[in-house]
Amino acid sequence: MMKSMGLSTPSAIVCQALLLCTSAIILLPFVWMGSLSIKPPGEIFRVSFALLPEHFYGIENYSQALTAAPLTRYMVNGLLVCSAILTLQVLVCAPCAYALAKLQFRGRDMLFGLVLIGLLIPHQVLALPLFIFGYQIGILNTYAALILPFIVSPFGIFLFRQFFKAIPDDVVHAARLDGLSEFAIVWRIILPMALPAVIAFSIFSVVGHWNDLFWPLIAVRDQDLMPPSIGIVTFRDAESGSDYGPLMAASVIVIAPLLICFLAAQRYFIEGLTAGGVK
Amino acid sequence: MLKTIGALVALFMAVIGSLPALAQDPVTLSVLYSGAYVNRAPMEQLSAQFEASHPGVKIKLEDVKGYTEMTQLMLRTAVTGDMPDVGFQGLSFVRLFAERKLALPLDEFIAKEPSWTALGYSESVMNTARQGQATYGIPFEISVPTIYFNASLVTEAGGDPDHLPTTWPEIVSLARKIKAKSGAIYFDYTPTANWTFIALVESQGGRMIADDDRTVAFDGKEGLQALQILKSIGEAGMTDMTRDQAKQAFAEGSLGILVTSSSDITLYTKQAGGRFDIRVVPFPVSEGGLLPAGGNAVMIHTKDPAKQRAAWQYVKFMTGPDAQTTMAKLTSYMPVNDLAISDPKYLQTYYQDQPNLLVPVKQLPVVTSWFSFPGRNSLKVTPVIENSMRDVLILNKPPKTVLTDMANDVQQLLD
């Protein structure tokens, strides 16, 4: 606690005032987006500061958004793709991290070195060859194209390894004495004990892939397959500026899930982020 | 003996050949179009009508933002193998598709039609989708660059909405007097493939490329005049915005004059919602000048013969007088079909009643193919010309310098 910093009341008021200012600026796009999403066309382009519309048009805008664009489809795609990616990432990365953390074997350091090098490579660099590769094996414009490139995550391996290393070796030995195979040890013993790491990684993964625009832009073209980020851009392109209200309504719908999840489970998000970061 | 065998073989082939038509295999055509903000309604309506009258064929619609995005998608899918079967491609790209053999020449289908000419396809418009001797598409929607005036703002500036200027100098001097929140005038300089620049050059009788198809020809007096017109527009008061923003601004009444495609007349009128009157004036064309046809043509891309046959039925339907009438009423694109235009049963009275819509129709006789640059860097030329036009419009650089630089840069891309 910083109680001994003991801010005097004027300073405290100044602090609150400053924070209110920064909060207002941060929230500005959100608030304006929401405001435009409930205004009729006449008011959207009017010069005014009014947040609330004179004529509530929310129902029309939101229903237009849901019908003019396959918004629910985009959201379902996002859910599908993100959960598939996360599941596969854990399946692939956790065992590898366990091996790196708890097993002695030749080539372990080399493997870890490869993971570290992988950490250095930004994913966009791989886009061109992965696109070509995807085309060669015929998975472009499918869910597979959205999921497969991400199922190994050097960051995931690294993060899990750090957490697994902190788990006492005795636990592993005890499990082995109980006759558990290494696989079982990973899934039934280690992973449950490293829950903070799993949560932290899940957050990174889901947030990153829900919001990813670059790779879906390249990998898929069918509107049926689009995740929300590219879906909203497609909607904007189709509207070409003529229907702002529904476009804003659609944007609100797209950002809502992550924001709601975050607000509901703030502590987990923040702890996960700092745990992952500080380690 | 041989003759009898030959006749039997021919009969046999005819029977075999007609079997697929009897078989009624369900065919799904993937159809790509653009400009959903104005085209979605007619596309969905007409495709549904087609499906109703042609059971056994299903239409799967797909849209991207504009013609350039369509072409990029076509190029990509040509390699990845899932090209759309039918596309409403921008007329600017006929040449590109022809050269890369991505569109099916339609002359064979046309030749088999019993009464093609009676169906009403005008020669001059058909030319816009021809390359060399072959026809690569049937034009579906035609537009020309045109000039929109906000009648209220014109009156406020002391002008007369019923006697609007028709030459560039007069238009610019009216613009100088207009006071509007989003600017007095906006010249759309970022349409697909520099359409409006081509219009400025060709409307004065100039050409974009020399006969050798390799040397730029727009750097002559017509090109200079084009840039000087842009300069005068910039001086008259143009706020640099994206074309979407300019369209929004005009529709809500804060832009005085808008120079853009004639395809949105009905849309703006609807969006203006009676708050202000819209008047349309023809894009100035000098004696002997021409206008590049904007819009799109239906092209068949699939290589599957069964799909090609179904696609041809779709093409004929969409470009027939009924569909064209529906299209013209929902958008403001002009029909290809002469019957649709001149027959009172279709659109004749409609146009007579809407003087704004009649303006681009009257310019159809001076419409020519939409020019496009040859070569593999053709897509990259577009931003070069756009940036040059912008430099002039925002009064950054003088027209002469810009013209020389632009010609050099484009020439390099052509080599």
Add this chain to the structure above:
Amino acid sequence: MSLPNRKREARGRGASPASANGRSTRLSDMIAAWTLAGPALFLLIVLFFLPVLAVFVIALTDWQFGASTLSFVGLANFEEVFADRGFRASLFNTVAYVAIVVPGTIVLGLGVALLIESGKSFRAFYRAIHFLPYMATLAAMSIAWEALLHPTIGLVNQTLAGLGLPTANWLRDETTVLPVLAAIGIWQNLGFAMVLFLAGLKSIPQDLYYAAEVDGADLWLDRLRTVTLPMLGPVFMFVFIVVALKAFETFDTVHVLTQGGPGHASEMLMFTLYRESFEFFRTGYGAAVTVVFLLIAVALTLFQASFMDKKVHYQ
């Protein structure tokens, strides 16, 4: 707990209870290890290392996507890349953007963290608000920013005009477009920095502040300088690296708001990479841009990591 004792016992007995079996255990260990790590290794090679190799190879050829033949052209693509005015502008813009976003994010993130930490109430509230931009899909928020920044009917210009301040055509003026994108970048990343600084601030022991006070550091500025900032060293390094990389890889705002325009004023490396590879299909050129991008990203990370490591004060 008896754990420490057991540990000593285990160490006394030998590495692991099963190691008494010698070779077969090590072998079974190896088999287990490679089975567990095998899929990850295979995927790392196929999805990371082979593609990187492929990029380098393609960058040395004249291959156009879809062509059936290619030939090696040595460094010709790189020459073309660096001779291209548009690429140089893109590179310059990216560096400038990072140079604005990283300090801006860190200073503002730290500032907000300090403000929040010094208060007693509403902490979670402010923390949540400032973190929202980081979670919100940037593509969607860019569309909201586009509405705010509209030159005539956007809220920003309306407010400025109402206050009598000069307005600008934010996204269409070459002088303002990149700073505006950078401002949006700071807006988005501020919360991330703030959260990490908050965690770092919480972990600073109070004793240090008492000690500083005893030594005469009365003003908050002194406390900041002598205790807070040095103690935040590791966090600072981490935030710096992550934000710098993220800024370097900016794509969404450019693609949605400006498409690199006007001219090349807001074009950034990722967008150039995308445009050349996937819009113009100049594959060899695009691969060369990718190589440059990769080399800079790697250099950035390694340099920062080693540089900051030396300067950071660890407890």
